[in-house]
Amino acid sequence: MAIGVGLLGLGTVGAGVAAILMGPEGRHPLVGELALQRIAVRDLERPRSLNLDPQLLTTSPEAVIDDPAVEIVVEVMGGLEPARSLILRAIAAGKPVVTANKAVIARYGEEIAAAAAERGVYVLIEAAVGGGIPIIEPLKQSLGGNRIQRVSGIINGTTNYILSRMADEGAAYGDVLADAQRLGYAEADPAADVEGHDAADKIAILAGLAYGGPVAREAIATEGIDRLQARDVAYAAQLGYVVKLLAVAQREGEAEPLPLDVRVHPTLLPKHHPLAGVHGVNNAILVEGDPVGRVMFYGPGAGAGPTASAVVADILNIAGIRKVTGSQAGAPLDPLLAASSWRRCELVDGSATSHRNYVRLQTRDEAGVIGRIGTCFGEAGVSIQSIVQFEARDAEAGGGAEIVVITHEVRESAFRSALAAIDALEEVRTVAACLRTL
């Protein structure tokens, strides 16, 4: 017997999902057992490329959820509200939910998970992170034997597209952004992408699954690429690095609650790092655990087809487990698929963490400057890997010298105090850029 699916939203992703369900040939046979029962749209009259029975469409998302023929609710409308309320309504009705909505899950994941656990239904979110890349289910179902040490990833396609073009063309951020907007790779309002908020939503979700407990989304240190300068991308390349917007969730000990360092920022990666070769709108997530070592998941981070593939995977998982349990809500849940949290996590204070840094200084072009900078670092206990003076007599460099320092791994607090001392040096005009380095 067919399993009824209701869609909330028929935008890019929703249409992609509908297209798969309407053309099951050559896909897993379970796809052929799914039947699109009802679709909530904003505008009934809008022309659509899909050949849909108009009777399926309604402007009422509540009507989709409440339709007795709808057994799985798929939320692909986006935004915080009414998406959150509709997800909760579906759960309350005992209907499993599939959502691609990273913003809702990152912010209201605990509330939604609690409601789902109480009602005994699944809420699956494969499409919320990494587009078509299977990453949520592998974290839940394939790595449970590991102690996860770090999850790091390129999980925003727009910024990776911009950074790839900045690196390839030596172009300025603003120019590439404008071009990306023209080509549809960036939104008219690009803030969520370029300021790192989208990546922060996603790393919050990944960290919650990898470490087994929710993390406070609003406490994630987030820096975007909107202030990144082309010269830093160029200097990084000369030093053997690629600049990527990295989202990282790293375990900082064994205590209870588990201390985690979770952050989003432009980062210098060594050219041979597995994430350094991820170009354009692709995404990749690297998971490091004991005893698995390093595994990486790579693929298209956005787009109708890839995201629809992930949404349908979730629908299939719900349909598959229904074969075991029947359709009754409230049956026992598979703890891996349900991914209930099992540990408390706590974000650590960033100043207590350690990492490598890239610093660009604009200085007077005179002898002894490098020595004095080195001394400041040394007095603060900051060990330096390299210090290089670049030829930079253009106006942007202020007509002086540009000095780039890459440190070894040092405590953030020590690094900041060294930087304050350097900034106070008479020969140093400004600390022009400061980036994390792997």
Add this chain to the structure above:
Amino acid sequence: MAIGVGLLGLGTVGAGVAAILMGPEGRHPLVGELALQRIAVRDLERPRSLNLDPQLLTTSPEAVIDDPAVEIVVEVMGGLEPARSLILRAIAAGKPVVTANKAVIARYGEEIAAAAAERGVYVLIEAAVGGGIPIIEPLKQSLGGNRIQRVSGIINGTTNYILSRMADEGAAYGDVLADAQRLGYAEADPAADVEGHDAADKIAILAGLAYGGPVAREAIATEGIDRLQARDVAYAAQLGYVVKLLAVAQREGEAEPLPLDVRVHPTLLPKHHPLAGVHGVNNAILVEGDPVGRVMFYGPGAGAGPTASAVVADILNIAGIRKVTGSQAGAPLDPLLAASSWRRCELVDGSATSHRNYVRLQTRDEAGVIGRIGTCFGEAGVSIQSIVQFEARDAEAGGGAEIVVITHEVRESAFRSALAAIDALEEVRTVAACLRTL
């Protein structure tokens, strides 16, 4: 209540699994619900690094399977027999099986799957391909909405280690192999790895899951790296390619049974291909499907820790679904996790397939040779991408010229007839090498 696990084998992988089960802290809490009940070993007296209760050990694998406290049987002994018979015995006893045994699954997968389906138990095989990389479960559970076009991968760590060193050092195959044997990266008898049989086992398994029907293991065209010469690796690099041992399963149409081209051979990959950057003993599998596009799974392809991670993932999946169904064998199976086949597949005749080729010819060093070679290709309808004469006055090249041709995508039959005509040319001493190219 604890779930009893029985191990068949306590070698590298078995010991890795035991170590995880004996140290559940910091892993998914379901690990803590697993209890090692019985372990079959060859030699009770052998010293072991694990602090195991000697009462757990037995030399009888049958005793492990038949032990009423053992609810999940983990086969990590390897080899075809008695592994196959023991897996079937466990199934007959209504006990789910986890195995890392690619040789058994590639050869007896149909028999085992039929027995498992009839008895209503799961047989999970994540560790059989790609070591610690989650690839079996994602194929089963995360890509079902797709029509898979191609699965290609570097799925043998030993050969990838050898090829990486040949490329980095310009070293000869035999020298690197000897070194790899000394370092433990290659077996004393390296045939299964270097002749491509191990990779063929694994691509048979991946193809069966990706396309939903078993493929005939013995019919897979298999060529190893044992006749690969250092000069071809070097010429490939000069032309912008990396040589990898690739296993490929590609759909060749839509007919029923589904026509598949499945093969293993050294292959030239363009330097920027996602698989080209996979170095050393790492593995990676690229899956191309509609609508997901290209997704890649990367990680350590072998080793105790990674493989144990995959085995434990399977144990956890069985334990997780038991929370839903209870422990009774014969309950309905989740069709995704059970991965029963749903379509017939058929391997196509290789001469009817099309691909790009790399050919190295040793010829007399005289004017007009390139023209005559080009004419032979042209008359057979084989379009050429590049034809390059290399300086090669060393003895191995016979004192003449070496000419490397890279073709466009051409039918194998046309290519072979062109090659026969070229081999018959008076100026051509020998067709010294012939490799596939992506």
